[in-house]
Amino acid sequence: MSSAIPAIARAMLKRNGLNAWLGRRIADIMGQTPQIRPSLDQPPPSAAELLLLDEIEPDRFRARHNLDNYAGATFGGQQLGQSLAAAARTAPGWPASQASGLFLRSGRLDQPIDFVVERVNDGRRFAQRRVLASQDGRAIFDFQCTFHAREEGPAHQFAQAGNAISPEKLRPLPDLVAHTDLLPDTLRRIFAMPFPVELRPAKPEGLFDGPGSPTRDLWMRIPSAEGMREEADHQALLLLLSDYWLAGAAAAPHGGPGRTFLVTSLNHAIWLHAPAHLNQWLLFRIDSDWANHGRGLARGMLFAQDGRLVATVMQEALLRPL
Numbered sequence: 001m002s003s004a005i006p007a008i009a010r011a012m013l014k015r016n017g018l019n020a021w022l023g024r025r026i027a028d029i030m031g032q033t034p035q036i037r038p039s040l041d042q043p044p045p046s047a048a049e050l051l052l053l054d055e056i057e058p059d060r061f062r063a064r065h066n067l068d069n070y071a072g073a074t075f076g077g078q079q080l081g082q083s084l085a086a087a088a089r090t091a092p093g094w095p096a097s098q099a100s101g102l103f104l105r106s107g108r109l110d111q112p113i114d115f116v117v118e119r120v121n122d123g124r125r126f127a128q129r130r131v132l133a134s135q136d137g138r139a140i141f142d143f144q145c146t147f148h149a150r151e152e153g154p155a156h157q158f159a160q161a162g163n164a165i166s167p168e169k170l171r172p173l174p175d176l177v178a179h180t181d182l183l184p185d186t187l188r189r190i191f192a193m194p195f196p197v198e199l200r201p202a203k204p205e206g207l208f209d210g211p212g213s214p215t216r217d218l219w220m221r222i223p224s225a226e227g228m229r230e231e232a233d234h235q236a237l238l239l240l241l242s243d244y245w246l247a248g249a250a251a252a253p254h255g256g257p258g259r260t261f262l263v264t265s266l267n268h269a270i271w272l273h274a275p276a277h278l279n280q281w282l283l284f285r286i287d288s289d290w291a292n293h294g295r296g297l298a299r300g301m302l303f304a305q306d307g308r309l310v311a312t313v314m315q316e317a318l319l320r321p322l
Contacts, residue, residue, distance in 0.1 A: 043194050044068065046224040047237055047278070050078065050196065051085050059117040061086040066109050067240075070190045074107030076265045079133050081240030083143035086115035087129035088232040091147045094127065096235050099145035100269040111135040125149045161303040167219035167281045170200040176207070196222050197244045202283075211259075214249040214288035214298075225279040237278040238311060242270050242302065247317035250288040250296025254319070262320040266295070269314045276302075276310040294320055 045065040053061040063082050069075040084099055107113060113133050120128040126148050133141035177183065177191040201207055202217035222237055247265050254261070276282060283303040290297045300313040 044196055047196060047222050047228060047233075048224070050081065050240070051233055051236055053082065053086055053089065053115070055089070056114070059090055059119070061089065061115045061117070063113045063115070066107070066113065067196070068109055070193050072106075072109075074109055074113070075240075075243070076103055076107075076268070077240035077243030079103070079107065079113070079141040080143070080243055080268060080270075081236040081238075082113065083115055083131040083133055083141065084145055084239050085232070085236040086117050087131050087143075087145050088147075088236070090117050090119055090129060091127050092122065092149075094147040094149045095231055095275070096272055097126075097146050097148040098269070098271045099143065099239060100267065101141055101143040102267050103141060103265050105138070105140050107133075107140050108135055113140070120144075125151065157309050159301055159303075159309050161283050161285070161307050164217050164219075164283050164285075165202045167200050167221075170202060170219060171204070173199045173201070176201070176204050196224060197241050198223055199245065211255050212252045214252045214286075216249065216252075216286050218245055218284045218286065219281050220244065220284050221281045222278040225277070228279070231275055234276060234278050235272060238272065238276060238302070239270060241278065241282070241284075242300065242311065242313045243268060243315070245284070246286060246298050246300055246313065246315050247296070249286045249298040249300075250291050250317050251319055252288070254291070260322045262318065262322055264318040264320075266316045266318055271312045272310070273312070274304070274308045274310050276304055276308075281305050282310060291319055294318060 044067060049065045050067060052064040054064065056062050063078075067075040067078040080099070080101055083101065084096060088096070113135055116132050116134070118130040118132075120130050126146055128144065128146050131143040131145075132139055133143065174192045177188050180188075183191065198221050200219040202219065220241055222241060225234065225237055228234065243265065247263050251261050251263050283305070284300055285303065286298060286300045288296060288298045296317050296319045298315045298317065301309060302311040302313065304310050
């Protein structure tokens with residue numbers, strides 16, 4: 001999400017219909033029919049709930065919960081995180097070192113997502129997995145990842161977080177939304193909706209009007225991950241978080257009055273460098289160096305508060321004028 005997001009959200013509402021958006025459901029898969037979420041103002045699934053996967057047959061897993069992106073589909077980060085969680089269930093117990101995925105079609109909120117894991121390779125220090133996510137027999141996401149048994153080797157980190165403003169001194173997104181007159185009421189309500197990822201922009205000026213800079217610093221965390229101990233769980237949540245507000249950076253320089261875009265993630269890649277606890281603040285430094293031919297590229301680096309580079313992210317998105 002970015003300074004172009006109001007235009008993006010308007011496009012999504014226009015495309016899906018406000019009534020359809022208000023009627024979307026969160027699936028709670030317990031061997032029963034998915035239940036309607038009584039109110040969009042209720043809390044979304046917690047971090048632990050989002051990682052609940054039932055093994056319905058060998059190497060085939062079904063998610064119990066979907067995460068609403070408030071634009072009529074599942075949040076793309078859900079597919080990323082749950083795919084890694086499914087792959088980790090078949091892996092040797094090593095941490096993931098990289099992952100990438102292709103978004104094939106939007107996920108439906110009223111259907112469970114199944115994840116079929118292919119055990120591509122198990123080596124002495126590396127293991128590879130492929131995961132195909134589907135709904136009702138139709139593929140929606142194609143994912144691959146590598147697990148690596150960490151070993152000794154040369155080390156450096158030239159990327160620096162710099163003097164970013166402390167998140168404790170910044171206002172959370174719902175507070176910013178409540179005090180801006182740059183958004184219509186419908187969009188203000190969308191941005192104020194509860195979401196597992198807490199976001200605090202370091203420089204909120206220009207966030208909701210455009211055109212703006214594609215470079216931005218965003219502090220993020222998942223408070224409901226408090227108490228989760230397994231590194232595999234935090235890595236899956238890191239993948240979920242890494243899709244949040246990323247693609248909009250490519251559209252930010254082109255936003256403004258009368259400029260409306262359909263922005264859709266096409267593919268996503270992440271390299272995991274260091275362990276992180278997702279209930280603690282991470283600085284997501286995002287920029288975009290290129291957009292053309294209806295596509296744009298966004299890049300991000302995730303830093304822990306102590307300055308460690310936790311992950312590097314790249315994403316290509318569709319930028320389609322409407």
